[in-house]
Amino acid sequence: MRAGRLWIQLRDAMNVDKAYKPLFTALFDQIKRLNPGYAPLRAYGSIIISSPTAQAFYHSDVSETVFLHVRGDKRFRVYPPHAPWVSEESLEAILHKDQTEDIPFDPAWDADAAVFDLEPGDFLSWPLHAPHRVENTGGLSVSITCEVVTRESMMKNAVLHANGVLRRFGITPKSADAQGVGAYAKFALSKSWRLAVRLFGAKRPNPKSETTFDVDLAAETGFRDRATV
Template identity: 40%
Template sequence: MTKLGLPENIAEIWDREIVRVTHDLPDNPLFSDEALTELVANNPDAVREIATMDTSVEDKSRWRASDISPDDPQGLFNAVRSGALWVNIGHVGGRDARYQKLIDDIMDQIDDAVPGPASYSRQIGILISSPRARVYYHADVPGQGLIHIRGEKRIWLYPGHEPYLKPEELERVVTAVTAEEISYDPSYDAAATVIDLTPGTALFWPLNWPHRVVNADSLNVSATVEYHTPKTRRHFAVNYANGVLRHGLGVTPRSRAIGGAGFWGKAAFAYACRKSGLARRLLQSAKGA
């Protein structure tokens, strides 16, 4: 069982503030070079993205796909050590049950400490990134955590409201009109919480909070956690419905409430749009904007 160190007040701060956690995964052989190379060798299609970037500037236009292939795992890892690369291995638990057991164990311990419905749809991903690599300013859709295992990195976390997170930009991410990137201004840094992550540390933060990451001069290995709760699903539903209304129908939403008759109407609308394919058709023009 993974040994976690949870804050004593986790029940009060969960989903309201940044939660700092300690863990013993740096000692887990599942994150050794040999194990990660084997994971990629057995599941090259699990590598969602191999990207490179300009490590000197916060500019999402400098993020681009690399021409390196996951079909040569050893060559990939050698390139990560010497280049400016970010490798995202997704849905790892679905490829190897040992990783799913690990993340379920971690989330079970957190659920036991936090009142309310348990988390579900838990997924673990693995990020392998070069010295000085960076991930530009973005926001994620599901509940999110970052478990740091090897190397050192710095993360900037920003409040999940305007101006740091604009509703129309979040809607574009939720509806997949755009990827996770949202607009960044250096002035936002005055409101950021800046945390240095070292092996054996982890963070969980409130839903959709924007963040960006810069590695220190070391190869980094981290595990990402994605999960849902009834609350996160409600937020997804209302942002999805609002996104279809705003970007597909040209109607400005008036509410982001996750309760009441208005919410349930939007939840039904979002479900119908997704299941019927109507959202895809309505949003097609927005993707080219």
């Protein structure tokens, strides 16, 4: 980890580990006390350990995120959550699991980014779907990342997912608005489509779950890419 270029994500560790779960519960209890009206439906906490030279490339998450930094120095660049920095079509594809969260990046967009240099003890959150990229800038890095589902994020994602369904039938969506009667109709369409896919769709792996490398401690980066056909 110290010499390579690796990320280890202990998924849901904050939810299931007996030592961490009380801390995770207390964290969100405090956030809710400090922010009246904040009512997350679900939250999942993972621990991320990464090498001093590791980075996360430009991507967009489909959950709201609360990020707590524990060890090392880290630089975040956060970009506006709309076109041209991220397209609705890309978000639809992510929600339909047609692609990972990685999306096209133009280096010129760095001029539009908000830059945050994190030290241990810092806390960061950003707007839903805002693209971001991350670089470790000093030492082995340890962080806690919390994926949060709120009513607002659930509705917005349902509308985008439903728009992706409409495109499959050759219909160009007129709006991605998550308010009003149309949004509730798209919410119902999204739920119905997900159920149909679960019952009748072909099984396929989530793009993120596909293993494309092997850990190789002899390699300079700590891993070796698998050959692709």
